[in-house]
Amino acid sequence: MQRTTHRPRLLTRPGVVALAAAVALTAGACAKSEDDASKDTQSPAAAGAEQKVVTPKPGSKTCAIDAYGAEKLDLKNATVGFSQSEKEANPFRIAETRSIRDEAKKRGVKLLTANAQSQFSKQISDVQDLLAKGADLLVIAPLNSDGWDPVLQAAAAKKVPIVTIDRKINATACKDYVSFIASDFVEQGRRAADQMIEATGGKGEVAILLGSAGNNVTTERTKGFKERIAEKAPELKVVFEQTGDFAREKGQQVTEQLIQSKPGIKGIYAENDEMGLGAVAALKGAGKKAGDVKIVTVDGTRNAVQGIVDGWISGVIESNPRFGPLAFQTLETFTKGEEVPQDVIIQDSAYAADNAKSEISKAY
Amino acid sequence: MAEATLRTVPLDKARVLQWLQTYGVYAGVAALLVVNTVITPHFLSAENFRTQAVQVAPVIIVALGMALVIGTEGVDLSVGAVMALAASVTALYLGYGLLPALLVVALFAAAVGLANGALVALVGVQPIVATLALMVGGRGLALVLLPQLEDLRNPSLASLGSGDVLGIPYLILIAAVLAVLVAFVVRRTTFGRQLLAIGDSRPAAQLAGLPVRRVLIIVYVVCALLAAVAGVLATARLQASDPTSLGNLMELSAITAVVVGGTPLTGGRVNIAGTVAGAVLIQLLTATLIKHDLPPSWTQIAQAIVIVAAVYAARGRGKR
Numbered sequence: 001m002q003r004t005t006h007r008p009r010l011l012t013r014p015g016v017v018a019l020a021a022a023v024a025l026t027a028g029a030c031a032k033s034e035d036d037a038s039k040d041t042q043s044p045a046a047a048g049a050e051q052k053v054v055t056p057k058p059g060s061k062t063c064a065i066d067a068y069g070a071e072k073l074d075l076k077n078a079t080v081g082f083s084q085s086e087k088e089a090n091p092f093r094i095a096e097t098r099s100i101r102d103e104a105k106k107r108g109v110k111l112l113t114a115n116a117q118s119q120f121s122k123q124i125s126d127v128q129d130l131l132a133k134g135a136d137l138l139v140i141a142p143l144n145s146d147g148w149d150p151v152l153q154a155a156a157a158k159k160v161p162i163v164t165i166d167r168k169i170n171a172t173a174c175k176d177y178v179s180f181i182a183s184d185f186v187e188q189g190r191r192a193a194d195q196m197i198e199a200t201g202g203k204g205e206v207a208i209l210l211g212s213a214g215n216n217v218t219t220e221r222t223k224g225f226k227e228r229i230a231e232k233a234p235e236l237k238v239v240f241e242q243t244g245d246f247a248r249e250k251g252q253q254v255t256e257q258l259i260q261s262k263p264g265i266k267g268i269y270a271e272n273d274e275m276g277l278g279a280v281a282a283l284k285g286a287g288k289k290a291g292d293v294k295i296v297t298v299d300g301t302r303n304a305v306q307g308i309v310d311g312w313i314s315g316v317i318e319s320n321p322r323f324g325p326l327a328f329q330t331l332e333t334f335t336k337g338e339e340v341p342q343d344v345i346i347q348d349s350a351y352a353a354d355n356a357k358s359e360i361s362k363a364y
Numbered sequence: 365m366a367e368a369t370l371r372t373v374p375l376d377k378a379r380v381l382q383w384l385q386t387y388g389v390y391a392g393v394a395a396l397l398v399v400n401t402v403i404t405p406h407f408l409s410a411e412n413f414r415t416q417a418v419q420v421a422p423v424i425i426v427a428l429g430m431a432l433v434i435g436t437e438g439v440d441l442s443v444g445a446v447m448a449l450a451a452s453v454t455a456l457y458l459g460y461g462l463l464p465a466l467l468v469v470a471l472f473a474a475a476v477g478l479a480n481g482a483l484v485a486l487v488g489v490q491p492i493v494a495t496l497a498l499m500v501g502g503r504g505l506a507l508v509l510l511p512q513l514e515d516l517r518n519p520s521l522a523s524l525g526s527g528d529v530l531g532i533p534y535l536i537l538i539a540a541v542l543a544v545l546v547a548f549v550v551r552r553t554t555f556g557r558q559l560l561a562i563g564d565s566r567p568a569a570q571l572a573g574l575p576v577r578r579v580l581i582i583v584y585v586v587c588a589l590l591a592a593v594a595g596v597l598a599t600a601r602l603q604a605s606d607p608t609s610l611g612n613l614m615e616l617s618a619i620t621a622v623v624v625g626g627t628p629l630t631g632g633r634v635n636i637a638g639t640v641a642g643a644v645l646i647q648l649l650t651a652t653l654i655k656h657d658l659p660p661s662w663t664q665i666a667q668a669i670v671i672v673a674a675v676y677a678a679r680g681r682g683k684r
Contacts, residue, residue: 089512089608213660243660247609248513249602254654256415260406261655274513281602285526286411303515 049362051320052347054184062339063174070159073136075332079110081135083126085143085167086118090274091301095364096166096321100139103324120144127151131158137335138162139327145170152176163330165323173342179330181323181344185217188317189224191350192296193232195315196225196267199294202233204266207240207258209251209275218243221271221298240265244275251278252285259286259293267294273304273316280312300351305363308356316351321364385626385677389641392624392670396648404655414533418601420647421539422447422594424640426614427621428546429587431639434622435550436563436583437631438484438491443591443618445502446476447611450595452510454521455605462520469592476502477588481581499615506607513606516599525600535597542590547636559583563631620646620667624674645670 065072082104088094097113104111112130116123120143127140131154138160142148148169155162162177171177196206208225211218222241229236240258244251251270255278258265270276276297283293290311297304300318307313326344334340351359384391400407426443433440450469457465476498483494516522527534550556558579562569570576591611599605623629624645625638646667653663 087507087511089507091512094512210660240657242654242657245609247612248604248606249598249610252602253419256419257651257654260409260412260415261404263406277604278602285601 049320049322049364051181051322051326053326054345054347061173061342063178063334063342064339065161065334065337068161068174068178068334069156070161070335072337073335075137075328075335076108078136078335079112079134080104080137080139080328080331081112081127081130081133082114082139083123083130083141084113084115085123085141087115091364092299092319092321096141096323099322099324100327101324103328107328109328116143118143120147124148124151128154131155131160136160137331139323139331140164140169141323142167142169148176161331161334163327165327166321178334179340179342179344181326181330181346183319183346183348185220185319186224186227188298188319188348189221189226190228191224191317191348192221192269192298192315193225193228195296195317195350195352196269196294197229197233197236199296199314200236200266203235205237205239205262205264206267206269207242207255207262207265208238209244209254209268209270209279210241211243211246211271211275213243218271225269236267244270244278246272246274248274248278248281251275252282253278255279255282256286259283259288265293267296267314270295270297273297273299273301276313276316277303277307280307283312300349300363302360302363305351305356305360308351308353309360314352316356316363318348318350318363320346320348381677385674386638388674388677389625389638389645392645393641393648396645396652400648400652400655404652407655414536416644416647416651417536418533419651420643421533421535422598423614423617423621423647424539424643425542425594425597426591427618427625427639427643428542428636429590430615430618431622431625431627431634431636432546432550432559432583433491433587434563434619434627434629435559435631435634436580437566437629438580438583439495439619439629440480440584440587440591441492441495441615442476442480442498442502443587443594444611444614445499445506446473446588446591447595447598447614448503448506448607449473449476449509450592451599451605451610452506452607454596454599455510455514455516458516458518458521462518462524466596469596470589473588473592474585477585478581480588481584484584485577485580503607510605510607513604513608515604517603521600522603525597525603535601538593538597542593543636543640550634550636555579555582560632560634563633565632617643617646620671624670626674626677642674 082100084093084097086093088097101111112133112135114126114130116126123143127138128151130138138155140162142164145168148171152171164177164180166182168180168182169177173180200206208222210222226238229238240262242254244254251274255268259282268279270279276295279295294314295312296315297313298317298319300316300320304313304316308316330340330344406412430440430443449472453469453472454465457468480495480498483489484491524534529537550559558574561572561574562576562579566576595611598610621643622639625640625642626635627633627639649666649670650663653666
């Protein structure tokens with residue numbers, strides 16, 4: 001489902017200082033806000049599903065308002081502009097936008113939103129529009145990493161601080177933008193490998209359903225998975241790597257070819273939930289039983305977690321799309337004049353047989 | 365010696381190219397079958413042939429409509445969008461039962477086909493431009509109707525996607541019946557001859573008093589309906605409606621199947637058997653590369669080579 005690139009390039013292992021505590025404090029209120037959101041959507045309460053930050057590393061870079069050159073303001077009276085990259089056509093984007101909206105509502109902050117519909121030129125003009133409409137602060141989910149100069153100059157001229165979420169832009173932190181908040185995709189791959197090793201017993205042949213080619217999410221989720229397999233379970237062999245383009249139908253078709261040419265396959269690592277669900281459809285169609293082939297996926301959508309409950313999927317590594325609380329907390333801390341980390345890496349959770357049933361309400 | 369070779373080459377080449385255009389696609393399919401039997405483990409099995417046939421069935425169905433359109437010297441880029449639209453509409457109306465949903469799907473598809481046909485036949489817009497508009501607009505509409513993938517749990521739809529008669533899946537039966545039907549229309553009916561005459565020369569067909577506009581509009585409507593059938597079948601097989609990615613690049617797969625199958629883009633001739641074989645050829649090629657775990661980019665390059673070879677052979681025929 002997540003066909004196009006929507007995830008960031010992680011260049012550095014980040015660290016976090018003041019944020020972790022601040023976020024922990026807002027956690028309770030956050031869950032409440034998502035309760036409210038659930039009334040008009042299908043998604044039920046997502047208590048405990050808020051993003052958490054990984055343990056900060058000492059010496060990680062921070063950013064303060066003086067160094068950035070902006071002016072202090074009270075977030076409550078500010079207008080925040082949010083530029084979304086892709087249309088809300090997949091669970092990740094839907095949950096991401098909803099989280100930003102909910103958090104703005106909860107804090108009583110005026111929010112302006114725009115959606116670039118996967119067109120980068122539109123995103124550039126979207127952000128310029130947001131600035132023209134009087135946004136004091138910007139939250140951007142960038143479609144591309146490059147090409148942001150015109151926007152950055154316009155924002156700098158107005159001294160508008162920018163936080164980017166889920167994808168990094170190629171620019172200087174604390175000069176062109178304040179902070180970048182995202183998951184660590186290599187780590188997601190490693191954790192998927194851990195689940196695969198556990199599910200298969202660390203022996204046999206496994207396949208990878210790759211995401212779209214040329215996408216950093218694909219590259220990083222593959223890298224982490226292979227690294228961890230090589231390091232921890234050398235007897236587990238990756239014998240098949242084909243792209244499923246992050247789409248369910250393609251995942252189904254590729255898996256159908258796979259299970260016929262390699263009937264002895266023990267496990268399938270799908271780099272997103274949709275391809276994993278496609279693999280489940282293929283296995284069902286071939287008359288396999290739940291658990292015959294171990295499937296591990298990344299994302300944490302409700303359908304995939306339900307797949308664990310039903311026994312078809314062994315594990316799901318979450319990629320948490322709920323950026324609202326962290327993004328607004330970062331902006332609040334920053335505009336108060338305190339330091340914020342330049343890179344904020346999210347601690348993603350995971351689902352397996354032991355917690356899928358009890359925690360499915362956290363899935364998006 | 366060298367001179368003799370030079371003199372005989374042009375003649376031989378023309379003959380080879382002509383043979384290639386007519387039978388090349390079958391030779392290609394046969395070659396891939398033989399090669400796979402030798403090098404691909406578990407290739408010679410009923411399940412494998414079933415998988416390949418089921419996967420290629422929607423492509424064949426779309427390609428049938430595309431062949432008709434190309435026969436009129438047109439092209440229809442909106443088929444993938446129509447598949448997505450069919451998926452969305454199926455999901456929306458499935459609550460009323462499968463048949464009512466299929467009727468609404470047919471209405472939507474006919475509307476798209478009508479719009480395409482009207483733009484081409486009445487307004488005189490180039491087919492590539494007219495259908496490009498519907499390609500973009502159709503998928504947009506599909507996403508407005510159903511913004512994200514939706515799982516479908518309807519027993520009749522599920523059995524349409526995975527059921528069979530005497531071991532032959534419905535998908536394959538439907539594709540086969542439609543192929544025979546379309547081939548019959550092209551070869552044995554007045555409509556078929558009119559279609560080819562228009563593709564040969566639209567002004568001549570007009571002067572001869574053929575109902576050019578009506579035939580063109582019907583052809584585009586039929587093409588859209590076939591794409592909708594493919595969209596419903598793919599949705600039934602997936603048991604989910606996925607308007608975001610269903611039918612993506614299907615227009616290219618269909619055009620490839622038609623061209624590789626020996627139907628010239630210049631219109632006036634339609635080769636249905638070749639179109640089916642063309643779709644099967646691409647399917648087997650893709651399957652071979654996937655089964656041997658070759659990099660996905662190779663599949664695209666291999667397809668490109670097949671297309672260039674087919675177009676080259678067609679060029680030889682045109683010069684004859």
